[in-house]
Amino acid sequence: MATAPIFVATPKIALSTVTTANTARDGTGTLTTAFTAGANGSRVERITVTASVTTAAGTITIFVSDGTNNRLYREITVLVTTASTTSPAWSGTVSLGLILPAGYSVKVGTNVATGQPFNVVIEGGDF
Incomplete structure (x- = not known):
């Protein structure tokens, strides 16, 4: 058991894109x-997902993986948004405070088939 609080030692920003529609929540x-x-x-503080084009209604799915099993952890609702030069594309943020053991990961999917990527930015840090 720890006798003192522990904080992340190394800040970490992870960048990825999600392009393939996947309706499975399992x-x-x-x-x-x-x-x-x-x-x-590691500790995951925040996940921000931003569309790069006009979106249809749907969800962004966030899974926690132990390397073998993927388990649905959260979902972000994607709203119908018509992106233009005067209207920003859809974006959603989830604050987590999620602690991940070594060997675990966060995986992301979408059931929205836009043909263009959703940009995913995860803020956190390693212990």
Whole structure:
């Protein structure tokens, strides 16, 4: 047992894109590994997903993976948004405070088939 609080030692920003529609919420199908825990574990503070084009209604799915099993952790609702020079593309943010052991990762999917990527930015750090 720790006798003192522990904080992340190394800040970490993970960048990825999600392009393939996947309607499965059971961890199967195409998922993008968006963040991988460091050798001593990691903390995920925030996930921001931003569309690069007009979006249809749907969800962004966030899974926690132990390397073998993917488990649905959260979902972000994607709203119908017509992106233009005067209207920004859809974006959603989830604050987590999720602690990941070594060997775990965060995977992301979408059921929205836009043909263009969703940009995923994960902020956190390694212990």
